[in-house]
Amino acid sequence: MTKHVWFAVLILVFAAPLDAQSLLYRGPNMGGTWVPDAGVVQFNFLHRFYVGPAPSHFVDNHPTFTLAAGLGHAIAFGGWFATKSVAGTGAGAQSSNETQVFVRWRPVGMEGKEGFSLALTPAYNLLAKSIDGELGVDWTRGMLTLQGAARGVSRELGVRGERQVALAGGVVARLTQYIGVSADLGSFVAPVNGRAAWSVAIDLLIPGSPHTFSLQASNATSATIQGASIGYAPTGLTRVLYGFEFTIPLHLSRFAPWFHGSPKPVVLGSPAGAAIAAEVAMASMKFGSETVTIAAGQAVRWTNRDPVEHSVTFDGAEQGSPIIPPNGSYIHRFDKPGTYTYHCTPHPFMKGVVIVK
Ligand SMILES: [Cu+2]
Numbered sequence: 001m002t003k004h005v006w007f008a009v010l011i012l013v014f015a016a017p018l019d020a021q022s023l024l025y026r027g028p029n030m031g032g033t034w035v036p037d038a039g040v041v042q043f044n045f046l047h048r049f050y051v052g053p054a055p056s057h058f059v060d061n062h063p064t065f066t067l068a069a070g071l072g073h074a075i076a077f078g079g080w081f082a083t084k085s086v087a088g089t090g091a092g093a094q095s096s097n098e099t100q101v102f103v104r105w106r107p108v109g110m111e112g113k114e115g116f117s118l119a120l121t122p123a124y125n126l127l128a129k130s131i132d133g134e135l136g137v138d139w140t141r142g143m144l145t146l147q148g149a150a151r152g153v154s155r156e157l158g159v160r161g162e163r164q165v166a167l168a169g170g171v172v173a174r175l176t177q178y179i180g181v182s183a184d185l186g187s188f189v190a191p192v193n194g195r196a197a198w199s200v201a202i203d204l205l206i207p208g209s210p211h212t213f214s215l216q217a218s219n220a221t222s223a224t225i226q227g228a229s230i231g232y233a234p235t236g237l238t239r240v241l242y243g244f245e246f247t248i249p250l251h252l253s254r255f256a257p258w259f260h261g262s263p264k265p266v267v268l269g270s271p272a273g274a275a276i277a278a279e280v281a282m283a284s285m286k287f288g289s290e291t292v293t294i295a296a297g298q299a300v301r302w303t304n305r306d307p308v309e310h311s312v313t314f315d316g317a318e319q320g321s322p323i324i325p326p327n328g329s330y331i332h333r334f335d336k337p338g339t340y341t342y343h344c345t346p347h348p349f350m351k352g353v354v355i356v357k
Pocket of ligand 1: 309311344345347350
């Protein structure tokens with residue numbers, strides 16, 4: 001992975017809000033019932049590695065990239081790009097590029113909500129020239145989510161290119177708000193062809209972010225409808241791949257400054273009749289001066305230098321700021337001596353203190 005990709009990932013970790021597709025509600029080989037909100041593009045990357053035998057110990061990477069855009073009304077469209085898929089069996093199944101485009105409609109429920117969710121995913125597999133589809137159901141109660149999927153395929157990847165039906169099921173158990181474990185199993189069943197695809201994973205929500213991460217073992221080399229239905233067994237032996245997935249929701253409205261320049265400065269709070277005795281910049285997801293000291297009757301001005309919204313929210317009874325947009329500032333006068341600790345509501349890890357003497 002190159003440096004600038006990691007940089008982009010770090011920016012996104014801090015730039016996006018909390019609603020998003022979550023691996024704490026989906027097994028690694030399950031399509032799930034998630035649909036991004038309108039104006040959100042979901043980008044997930046999955047890498048699975050196979051380590052060859054001695055003496056070479058070559059490493060094969062089998063990635064699948066997911067890109068899907070929410071259109072509203074619980075509808076999304078997108079694609080899976082498996083750049084080293086070996087889904088299928090026999091000659092013709094080996095490929096370096098399995099692309100599948102899909103539409104998803106979720107008429108019932110919502111990922112992460114208690115109860116039933118149901119999603120329909122019609123798709124087209126460009127490599128197999130196959131019309132594929134999935135009916136996915138989730139049932140969530142407390143720490144548990146059970147998943148099931150029925151999949152149909154008009155031309156299976158591989159020699160015979162025949163119609164296929166696959167079934168899959170999985171379970172996710174959330175041990176805490178941040179940590180889950182999951183397992184799933186899926187196979188072509190009509191007719192049974194090739195190995196069943198299986199996976200197990202530890203799923204992690206990165207605190208204070210919309211991002212989830214999983215560490216996984218599986219025998220499937222792609223996450224398309226066909227790829228998630230067959231295990232990788234090139235010599236008849238089951239092979240285990242180890243890997244990870246990372247989920248990134250991109251909120252398109254956050255890119256607006258690229259096209260519209262910097263937002264106009266706005267001033268919030270009560271500027272009248274207060275001497276500004278301290279300035280605090282909000283930059284790089286931090287309060288520039290973590291502690292400032294002023295006298296009673298004086299004011300502090302906070303200025304947002306980040307491309308994301310912040311707030312000044314006091315931990316005590318003191319009235320704090322509304323959301324401060326990029327380029328916005330907030331002035332607050334302190335009338336009583338005391339120690340005022342505060343944080344940013346969108347980013348609770350941002351903390352500061354005002355000491356009033
Ligand atoms: Cu903030």
